[in-house]
Amino acid sequence: MTPRWVDRLYAAAFGFFWLPCPVCGRMFGGHEVTIECEALVSDDGKTAQVVCPDPACSVEARARNLKRGFALRGAFAFDVKMPK
Numbered sequence: 100m101t102p103r104w105v106d107r108l109y110a111a112a113f114g115f116f117w118l119p120c121p122v123c124g125r126m127f128g129g130h131e132v133t134i135e136c137e138a139l140v141s142d143d144g145k146t147a148q149v150v151c152p153d154p155a156c157s158v159e160a161r162a163r164n165l166k167r168g169f170a171l172r173g174a175f176a177f178d179v180k181m182p183k
């Protein structure tokens with residue numbers, strides 16, 4: 100596995116975000132996001148933040164979204180119309 104500082108440098112060098120995962124809090128970069136990554140919808144349902152590549156975080160985000168009535172699927176589904 101690549102050391103975290105290498106990924107941090109890579110993100111900075113190529114303009115990707117470097118942010119904490121909204122589920123586990125681990126720092127990760129935009130270049131690590133895959134189509135498998137879920138996005139955690141905010142409480143007001145207006146925004147969503149992609150989670151880190153850990154599959155457990157996608158499972159947790161999906162469960163939290165569904166629990167609150169949001170059915171957003173996938174990090175690249177931001178054009179999906181959000182439920183009111």
Ligand SMILES: [Zn+2]
Pocket residue numbers: 120121122123124125150151152153156
């Ligand atoms: Zn995570």
